[in-house]
Amino acid sequence: MAATKLELIDLDLTPGTELDMDVNLQEEFRSVVHGVVRLPDGNYAENAAVKLFVVDETTNNLIPIAFAFTDEFGQFLFGIENPSLKYKVKVFHYVPENPLPEGTTV
Template identity: 40%
Template sequence: MGYRSGDFKIHPTQNEQIEAIVKCPEDNRSVINGTVINCKGRPVKDAVVKLFAVNNPCDPLSLCPITHTFTDEYGQFLFGPLCPGKVYLVKVWYNNVKVKPLILDTNKPSHYCLSGDCQQCPPCPKPCPPCPKPCPKNDDYGFPCGGYNE
C-alpha cells in the first residue's frame, strides 16, 4: 500500500497546554520512506514515486509494480506497511526526469552501507531460481510491467 506522509498542525492558544499521545500496536511490518530533493537540495513537491517488487533478484527486469504515491510539499513519501524480507525497488519521476532507481533488500548487507563494515553481496546462483509468481503483463494503468518510461 502507498501512503502519503502527514503532519499535524497544532495552534495552542495563550496559556493552553496540549498533550498528544500516539499509540501504535507492536508490528513486524516495515515501511520505506524518503525525501526527493532537486540538484539544489530543495524538496520536490508532487514527484511520482513508484514501488516495485523484485521477483527475481538475479534479473533486475523482473519488476512488478505494487503501488505509487506523490511527494508532499516537503518532498516526502511513504510506502507501507510492507512485509519484511522482500526485495523492493523504488523509482522516482519529476519534471520528466527519471531518477536512478534504488534496489532495497532487507536480507542482505549493501555496499552502500553507512558504517563501512558491510561486504559486497555474492553473485546470484546460476541459473536463477524461478519467480514465485508470474508478473502481470501490464500494471493497473495499462503500462508494461517494469514501469513507465521503460
C-alpha cells in the first residue's frame, strides 16, 4: 500500500465562512514510527527518552540512529528512510525524587 505525505494546512475562518478545499497529496516512500508512552498509572510520560536502533543482521547488535523526547502527551515520532531494515525502540523515563529548585545550575 502506498502512503502519502501528510499535509498541514492552516485555516483562517470567520463566523459564517464556507471553505471549499482541493488538496493534492504527494506519494510518500518513507515509513514512520509513532506512539505514546504512558506511566504505570496511565498518565502520559512527558520528557521520556525514546531511542531508535537498527539491528545489525550479522552481529545482532543495536546501532543507535535517532532519539526523541516525548511531548506533554507522551507522543514521539521517527521517520524511517529504509523500512526493509530491522528496528528496535528503547524507552526511558526518569522522575527525580528530589528535583533541583527552579533556576539551580549544576
